[in-house]
Every structure is written in structure tokens, then in C-alpha cells.
Amino acid sequence: MSYAVDFATVSTVGLESSPVADALAGLRANEARYFKNKYDHVFTVEPASDATPTVDWVHRILKEERDIVISSRPLEATEFQVENIRMAYVFYENGLSINVMYTLEDSGKRAVGFKLSDGMEIPAELSSFKFARQKSKLAGTIRGSYFVIKNEY
Numbered sequence: 001m002s003y004a005v006d007f008a009t010v011s012t013v014g015l016e017s018s019p020v021a022d023a024l025a026g027l028r029a030n031e032a033r034y035f036k037n038k039y040d041h042v043f044t045v046e047p048a049s050d051a052t053p054t055v056d057w058v059h060r061i062l063k064e065e066r067d068i069v070i071s072s073r074p075l076e077a078t079e080f081q082v083e084n085i086r087m088a089y090v091f092y093e094n095g096l097s098i099n100v101m102y103t104l105e106d107s108g109k110r111a112v113g114f115k116l117s118d119g120m121e122i123p124a125e126l127s128s129f130k131f132a133r134q135k136s137k138l139a140g141t142i143r144g145s146y147f148v149i150k151n152e153y
Helices: 021-039 052-066
Strands: 044-047 074-082 085-092 096-103 110-116 132-136 140-148
Touching (some): 021 085, 021 096, 052 110
Antiparallel strands (some): 074 085, 085 096, 110 140, 132 140
């Protein structure tokens, strides 16, 4: 069942099994607010088990680009298009959020972003990345990093 993320009233719906559920819910709400404000897009997620093609696409990019395999269980995912950008998000039980920004034009920007919920440790599989800090009213301190996608997906 899909869930439209409300950024006015942050809810842990779908994320309850995470040890940092409140912070992960704030992170998810932060993303929802961004897409509503920038693109007037309602950020809607569904259980990862119902979004297998999206989760598989994100995991394929991680594996083929950087040989990264995420050890945490995916809880929720979403995929949508805003303007000419294909976006995908996967939210993991450990508090990690991964997004893929894939511009549809060949010359466009394409990247994978990682965001860590407040209170979680950097996962071992991402230990080689440097994370910048960002303050959020909804999510506390978000730590983020990214890499540029080089191949076609």
C-alpha cells in the first residue's frame, strides 16, 4: 500500500522497525518537503517488497558503479519523474536513504546520493565516502554524500 509522506506531521508509518525510526521519518519528510516545494510533487512511498524493480535498479547501479552492496534491509522505496529527471529513493532499516537522480538526456547530470539519519553510524560499505552535515528542522542533522554515475542505466 502506498503512502503519501506528510511533512507537516512527521510519521514513522512503514519505518517502525528501524532503530532510528523517528530520525528516518524526519529524513523522509525532508525529502517530501523538497519535492513539494521545488516541483509540486507529492512524495509517495511504498513497501520495498512492492517496489522490487526500483530497489533492484538502485542496487544494480551501486553494484556496477562502485561494487557496493547494502547490507541493511530496504523498508520503503519510490520512483517518479520530475521534469526530465528520473528519481528513485530507497529507505533502509538502519536509517540510510539512497537516491538516484538520473537525467533523461544523455548530457544531463546523473548521481547517487546517500543520506544518513541522525543517530546512525556510517555503514561499513560506505566507509570510504566523506559525509557533509546539513541541519534540518524535520530530520535534525543529516549527513550526506554522493557519487556521479558514469554508465547508462
